[in-house]
Amino acid sequence: MCIKRVQENDEEIRIAQMLSTPELREDPKNHCVPIIEVIDDPEYDSISYVVMPLLRSANDPPFQYVEEIIDFVNQILEVGHQPREFWVSDLGLQGLVFLHEKGVAHRYDMNPRSGSGMLTSR
Numbered sequence: 001m002c003i004k005r006v007q008e009n010d011e012e013i014r015i016a017q018m019l020s021t022p023e024l025r026e027d028p029k030n031h032c033v034p035i036i037e038v039i040d041d042p043e044y045d046s047i048s049y050v051v052m053p054l055l056r057s058a059n060d061p062p063f064q065y066v067e068e069i070i071d072f073v074n075q076i077l078e079v080g081h082q083p084r085e086f087w088v089s090d091l092g093l094q095g096l097v098f099l100h101e102k103g104v105a106h107r108y109d110m111n112p113r114s115g116s117g118m119l120t121s122r
Contacts, residue, residue: 001036002054008046013038015104016050024102031095 006013013035018024020035033052041047063069099106 002052004050004052006048006050008040008048010048013048013050019102019104027098029094029098031098
């Protein structure tokens, strides 16, 4: 598990909670990290803690077999089949298509060391 400290009423957390509802978790295009729980800080009204699964780097542990690499590539290149997102589907960014269908934009911090992204709604 991972516990992330956030500002209460943070838009990113609100969106992540929406994407973690049981109905949306059942959608095979939903590749978002599920929010397990949001806990309010008992001492500070403006702070909350988000509980979610701990994610590891894609190559941790390192790949040992070619089959593992093929399975990994197949998972990250899942292709959606919606003509209106032709360019996105062809690139295999099914999760991005899912977010856009829900009115959510993913803005990724290009610094790989930060490990952060941001979700915003329109």
